[in-house]
Amino acid sequence: MVLGKCPYCSGNVIAIKTIALGKKVNLYTCENAKKEHDESSQFVFSSDSTCTFRVYSNVFLKWNKRSFSKYEMKKLLEEEQIIVRLHGRRGTGEYFKYVITDKEYGVSILWDEEVSKKEEEEFLISS
Numbered sequence: 001m002v003l004g005k006c007p008y009c010s011g012n013v014i015a016i017k018t019i020a021l022g023k024k025v026n027l028y029t030c031e032n033a034k035k036e037h038d039e040s041s042q043f044v045f046s047s048d049s050t051c052t053f054r055v056y057s058n059v060f061l062k063w064n065k066r067s068f069s070k071y072e073m074k075k076l077l078e079e080e081q082i083i084v085r086l087h088g089r090r091g092t093g094e095y096f097k098y099v100i101t102d103k104e105y106g107v108s109i110l111w112d113e114e115v116s117k118k119e120e121e122e123f124l125i126s127s
């Protein structure tokens, strides 16, 4: 399934099902960013890879967002910046942050920027 264009090389970003740390996840990857196991079992970019853009759907697990959906990835590729809903530990409430694409890490959270109340409301209405 093609989700959009890679922001770094204009290749297609596709969604594939895979296993990470024993869990089923989606991997959103630029078709030019392929990883493989080398002779020493390290998981590295293959020699024919020309891009590094890859995002796993559990990328925000640390902030208690269980899954970054295909829909969210598609929107991120279209709009370059989206809002995500993150959660504190054990029900200490939710909060909103902007996310942008990152060539090396796939995505990054803009910790220093506040999402306005108005944008939070729009987010809640549209989701």
Ligand SMILES: [Zn+2]
Residues within 6 Å of the ligand: 006, 007, 008, 009, 010, 011, 030, 031, 032, 033, 051, 052, 053
């Ligand atoms: Zn790419």
